[in-house]
Amino acid sequence: xxxxxxxxxxxxxxxxxxxxxxxxxxxxxxxxxxxxxxxxxxxxxxxxxxxxxxxxxxxxxxxxxxxxxxxxxxxxxxxxxxxxxxxxxxxxxxxxxxxxxxxxxxxxxxxxxxxxxxxxxxxxxxxxxxxxxxxxxxxxxxxxxxxxxxxxxxxxxxxxxxxxx
Numbered sequence: 489x490x491x492x493x494x495x496x497x498x499x500x501x502x503x504x505x506x507x508x509x510x511x512x513x514x515x516x517x518x519x520x521x522x523x524x525x526x527x528x529x530x531x532x533x534x535x536x537x538x539x540x541x542x543x544x545x546x547x548x549x550x551x552x553x554x555x556x557x558x559x560x561x562x563x564x565x566x567x568x569x570x571x572x573x574x575x576x577x578x579x580x581x582x583x584x585x586x587x588x589x590x591x592x593x594x595x596x597x598x599x600x601x602x603x604x605x606x607x608x609x610x611x612x613x614x615x616x617x618x619x620x621x622x623x624x625x626x627x628x629x630x631x632x633x634x635x636x637x638x639x640x641x642x643x644x645x646x647x648x649x650x651x652x653x
Contacts, residue, residue: 508569511648514617515568522562525552531614532594544594551590572648592641602638603631 515523517530528548555563555571612619631643
């Protein structure tokens with residue numbers, strides 16, 4: 489199953505940010521319409537990452553703090569969308585990507601700066617998606633990478649349909 493639905497987003501959907509909803513829904517593990525610290529803990533618990541529990545908690549607190557504009561302790565969809573759009577603009581300008589960069593670092597289990605086939609497969613499994621090897625290869629191709637090297641941070645943004653085509 490393709491992680492962003494049964495089809496890839498069109499150029500128009502990607503350009504308008506329609507792909508943000510799929511990314512939001514993956515992180516909103518309890519499907520209550522907002523991302524909480526518990527949602528992020530549940531999401532990251534399925535990933536085999538090198539950070540210890542204390543470091544992971546700090547990453548989660550930082551992610552919520554960065555995105556939670558109304559300071560209610562949750563990240564609602566409009567806040568999430570703003571963070572993703574801002575992360576993409578910063579990335580395009582050569583700066584860091586904020587919350588999305590933190591997500592990338594957690595997903596990059598070996599810390600080599602690339603998401604490998606295994607990294608993406610682990611992420612998909614933890615997010616509750618059954619992704620075949622062909623699905624992962626298609627994701628990597630969509631992100632502009634190759635199956636041997638994987639994808640960069642910008643490639644992850646493309647996979648999540650955050651990249652402005």
